[in-house]
Amino acid sequence: MRVSMDIELKDVPGQLLLALNPISELKGNLISVVHHHENHTPRGLIPVQVVFDIKQENLDAVISRLEESGVEVARVGEERFLEHIAVILIGHIVHTDIQDTIDRIDRTGYAEVVDLSLSMPRIENPSSAYLKIDAVGKKELKDAISLLKSVAAEKDLLIIEPIETELT
C-alpha cells in the first residue's frame, strides 16, 4: 500500500535520517519527502510529509519504531490518487520504448499510469495508445501531463488531451 505520513522532527541535524531508517529497515520504498522547514509547529518541531510504499502488515512496526526513536507521528493515511486523466498517444509508441514512457510518469511518485490500451495496425504504421493517469492532486496531474508532453515531444508522438472543461 502507499502511505502518506506527516511526522514532526526536532530541529537538529540527523533527525531526517533517523526518521527514514525504519521505513527502509522494513522494506518500505520511499516515494517522496517534503520538508516544511519554514513552518515550525507550536512546539518548535519541523513538519515533514513522507510518502512510501510498504506491505500493510509492516506499517504498524514502522510507526512504533518511529515513536521509539522520538519522532512524532502526527497523521497516517493511505495515499489515494484523487485526480484522473485520459490521454491518447499516436506515433511510434512501441519503437520509442513504451516502458520508458510509462516509467517516467510512475517515477514522479505523485502520478502513475494505471491503464493502457495499445492498438498497432501494422508494424510500419503509427500505433495508437489510450493511457489513464492517476495523480495525488490537481497540481500533480498538471505536472504529470507536462512531463508526458515533453516525453512525447522528444519521441515525436502526438498527444491528445481532454478539453479543459473536463479538468476543472
Added chain:
Amino acid sequence: MKTIRASIIGFGAVGQGVAKVLLQKADYLKDIGIDLKVIAIVDSQGAEIDTEGVDLSAALSRKRTDGRVGLENITGLEVIRTIDHDVVIETTPTNIETGGVGLENMLAAFEHGRDVVTSNKGPLAMKYRDLAKAARSAGSTFRFEATVGGAMPIINLITDVLAGNKIISVEGILNGTCNYILTRMMEERASYEQMLAEAQELGFAETDPTYDVEGIDAACKLVILANAIFGMDATYKDVDVTGITKITPESLILAEDSGYVIKLIGEVKKDLIRVAPKLVPNGHPLAVGGTLNVASVQTDLAGTVTITGRGAGSIETASAILSDIISIYKK
C-alpha cells in the same frame, strides 16, 4: 427609407450568395427601411457597374454562363476609390501571407469613409490593428461576423448579446472540413486519407486541403477572435497549431471505447491561442458531428454559452454578411 449603396468585391461562392440573399430579402429590407442598391460587382476579370443599381439576377446568370460578371475593365480598388457608395462587401479570396488584395480593398474603403462588411479572414488575421485603427479614424463601421464560423453568430453574440460580460475563454470547432473528416473516420473506421478523398469528392475539402487540415483556417479564426474580443495584437504566427493529419482510426476507436470523440478544437483565452486535436466527452456540447461548427463562450456573468451552426456554405456565409449589413443600417 434609407438608400444604401453597396459594392460587392469578389463574386465567387460567397459574393454570389450575397447577391442571391439580397434578391430574396429585398422586400424584407424595404420593410425595415433599407433600400439596398448594389452599384458595382467585381470579380478577378472585370466589373459590372450601374450607379442606379445592378440587376442582380442578370449578373448571377452572366457569371454562371460566361464565367465573368461584367465587361468593364476596372478593378475592385478603382471601384472603391472612384464610385460613390456607403459599404464595401469584401469577399475576395483569403490570403494569409500578406492579407492580399482584400487588405488593400479594406484600407482603401476606410480611406474613402466607406463601411466594410467582409467574410475574408486574411486581412484580419494579418493586420487587425491597422484595419481597426483605419476604420476608427475614418468613422467607418467594420463588421466581419462571416469570417469566423460562417453562419454561426459568434462575434456579434459576444459583442452585442453578451455585452457587459467579461469573456474568459472561447473554445470550439471552427473548421467544418476537419470535423467532417474526423466524424467520417469514426463512422467508417477508415483512414484519414480515405475520408479526405471522400470530403474532396463531396466538395467539403479543397483540392489542396492543407489550409483546413493543418489547422491554419481554424488558427486564423482564433486570431480574429483574439484581436476583436480579447483585444490582443496577435497574428496567425502566434498560434500554437496541430492539425488532424496524424489522427489514426485506431485512436478514434480507443477514444470511443472510453466515452470520448476526437475533435480539432480551437481555444483562445488570456495568453493562449491554440488549435489541437482534443478528447471531447460523448454528449458534451462541443461533441457535434458532420460539418457543423460549435463554440463555447465562457463568461463571468452568463456562465458558459454554447452555439452551433453551419460554418461555411455560400448562402450560410451570406446570411452572416446580411445580418452585419442590417445591424449597421437599421435604425
